[in-house]
Amino acid sequence: MFGRRGVELVKELDQSLDSIPPFNEELITEILEEMQRLYNENRIDVNTRPDDHETYLSIKVRHAVLKRDKRCILAYLYNRLRRIRQMRWEFGSILPPEITVSLSKPEVQWFDSYSKCLATYMKSIGDNHGLNLTSDLAPPKSLFIEVKCIADYGKFEFGDGESVQLKKNTYHLLPRSECEQLVRQDGCVLLSPRSLTVNCKRHCERKDQETKRESLSACRSL
Amino acid sequence: MSLCSSYKPNYFSIDDILATEERLSCKVLQKVPRLGFMDHSSESKDLKPGTKLELSFWLAYSMNKSKDPIASIDIPKYYKESYREILNADACAIELSKWNTYFYEFGLHVAKFDHPDCEKLPELLLKTFKSRFRLVMDWAQNQDTNPMIASQLPMLERTIFLSGRKSKEQLVYWFKIGGGGIKTTELIANHKKRKRSTFIENER
Amino acid sequence: MDPNEVEFLGEKQLVSIVPNFNFDMIHLISGSIGPFRAGLPVKIPIWLAINLKQQHKCRIIGQEWMDVEDLKNIKEEEKKSKVFTKMPSNHYMDEVHMLLGAASDDIPNADEIRTAVKDIWDIRMSKLRTSINAFLKSEGTHAKLDHLTAMEINNVRPLLPHALDQMVRLQQIGQASATADSREESQNMSSI
Known part of the structure; x- marks a missing residue:
């Protein structure tokens, strides 16, 4: 109902701060359906009753819910990508299978292209001499x-x-x-x-x- | 420890989304057609004026903040005068997370309303934060405090407490063992723990 | 910052050693070291001293201030003074930790030095906590503390900067809502 499902998505991420939960395709589809429904209702109201003040109020409320749903989905996707990026630095360029199972296909593709970007950048440091930035994250003491x-x-x-x-x-x-x-x-x-x-x-x-x-x-x- | 910046709410911030989800009591002022389902107790198709609802902040704000508001709001009791006096007396003795986990964040959002009680709200929040900071700092710097105590703190203080505690643990580790070690990162350690526990469960 | 990183910076400090081998000057990016003549003291960075000590190629002479009596005097002065006194080195804590860890047999009264330094550290840390609290309770916008060393400053990170960030945020939002007008309404609407 009205924006509650969006918050459930975000709560999923909040409860699993140290890992990444499986991609909740189902919930996202549900929210997108709600957004589509609200949008359609708004469009009908705008076309049929453009001058009615009360209809304007319903449109305003539905629009606020639309924006809230959009924010929740975008935050969900954005924060997942940030965690995946962190994983490149922790796990290396190959993720363990337990983690790849939780990622959606576009997220796996994103991880690969991020790895590629990082590798290209690291190779170009120091006049193409190359430097592995992911090693020695703490100052080393001995060889x-x-x-x-x-x-x-x-x-x-x-x-x-x-x-x-x-x-x-x-x-x-x-x-x-x-x-x-x-x-x-x-x-x-x-x-x-x-x-x-x-x-x-x-x-x-x-x-x-x-x-x-x-x-x-x-x-x-x- | 990588560069860590303190909490700054933004569009994508999970904590800000959860803080704006906190509820307020509202009273509908105008008739809103075809949105009667928002009021669970009535069966009417339209939302009638005079209906009392508990709405999340984000919805209440969009319904209130205009020249012609759809609904009026009533701010939560713990931001009102009577509770203000309790805070002024001794802010440290109160378990703020029982009032609201997002006490500070929600308070800052509530302060945006045009309500007479909202004028002094940011000042109250700042004063409370300053007086409680000593408590948070002492808990973070003291090795013997139980980390579970963080659940008594509201979100803002909790993040500061946890980051202070982590840096204290690193210092103690350094005193004992010295530098130069390579440690498994938290992410990987928790991942392994989870793997082990699911393995044990599957074995059963 | 990590204590490791502060220690890394502290390793650049110079310490005297007596090598038991001969070697010419070494030219490094950070500067030249040596030449090494067996039996003659030479000043080198701590990281190299510890490395040589582990290979049994030198004997480490403690820093001049690593003397039990001097440290006890510093401790008494620190106790009496309300402000922070100047420490013999900006990295006194890490130097003691590293040098006594690697060469406790070369430096006399290692345990007593350790205890004295730990006492000084405890006194200074409690002074720091009290002054932070006083600063926050007051309405001041800035504070100045002289003679704090790197490790002590690191101890209050990120606790203090984050808390100050939040206070600034609470203050700014308080001021902004005091001067709110209808133009802010449309901005706020888009952020929810």
């Missing part, structure tokens, strides 16, 4: 972090081709840039940075030896 896997992930490949097998309850020392996305998506858990000192030393010693070996072999080949 490597120690992580504990809390789920079986399988093979994880780095950018340079190396890969590592991520099994549940194993510990790894991984480059921060590669595994930041994994940690934020809850596949791995960051250990306390204090434990980093011991492993960092061992790792640095290992790296020192490797670089020494490489430079020695490079010298020998000259």
Whole structure:
């Protein structure tokens, strides 16, 4: 009745602040039907009784309801898009299936074109050198972090081709840039940075030896 | 924490839509044909003058705000003189959300009416907000307050309380653990929680 | 802002270290560091000092103001004064947190320093809360507080700015409706 359904749409969003509820196609169709009905009634009144003062009052009231319904639907769509945009920054460019199921087709298309825009923009930073803005959202402290896997992930490949097998309850020392996305998506858990000192030393010693070996072999080949 | 700005109502704002949905009592002044269904108690086709209705603010405003109003409005009792004195006495002791969750927002909208009680309304809201701010700040900065206490606050104070509390939690975390960590974002954490609970339900 | 971000800014402060290796000057975008000579103290940014300490390549010398007696005097002055006193560093809290976290064995009386700094922090924070409340109760339009450090200012974000925004909004709408006329009617109609 009279604008109440519109508020139900908005309340749906208000009650689920931390996620996105399934797209309520049914309710939107109902509201659009109400809007169409009100518009038709107004049009009939304007055409048949243009000078009647009382009819003018009904038209005014119906028009207010039309505008309210329009506002509710637009706010619903707009706020959903804002949450979807936020998800690009949280989940990355591929959304989990539980979320895509809640989106309508145009919203999925919107997400894809937003991802494309973002990727184009990020590539163009610094004279086309490129910069991933979605990584390092908090200032990083070190190049490597120690992580504990809390789920079986399988093979994880780095950018340079190396890969590592991520099994549940194993510990790894991984480059921060590669595994930041994994940690934020809850596949791995960051250990306390204090434990980093011991492993960092061992790792640095290992790296020192490797670089020494490489430079020695490079010298020998000259 | 990304750049967060404070609440500013706009066309798309969910809180503003919900605040303008709050109801007022109105009395119809003129006959409105073919809208009799708005009054549930009468069976007449037209809306007759003298009918008393409870309308949402947005509808009441469009029916009242003109040179020739369709309906007159009566502002809610908690914005009137008697309740004003209660607020002046001790604003902090009152659970404002019991009066109205959108106490401040709705009050600002109601102040737009041409009613004698509305003139001093914005002043009252400002004074109440200032005197209650200490309470909100203390609750937010104190680690031991139960976060459920936020439901006692009206919407405007609640958003400020929650953002203050979040920044306090980040500070405490920083004191304990230090910087440099990568944390799962709230969005993802809640998503995983929901996944786990639906998985457990399906297993049953 | 995050405490992490404030700490990031605090890491740029210089601290003295004694390296145990030799290295030439390093030229970075933010400035030149070094040269490093084993056994000779050199001033470098905190982020680099902590990194070197974790690799056991240096010993960190605490800041000059990280002395228990000096800090106790600062605490007494802070207690007596009604306004905020000047702190030895704009990032005293994060520097203590970082340096004592990484090098508590190098800096003498680490625990007592930590306690003294925490006490100073508590005194200043309660002063800040009282002055915020006094400012809001008064009809003033602006307030000035000297000698506040970055982390303390960050502690009241976003609570204070948001509350002030809302007050401005309540005030402006109050003034606007006091001078309302029929022209506003059509504007308001379109916003509902």
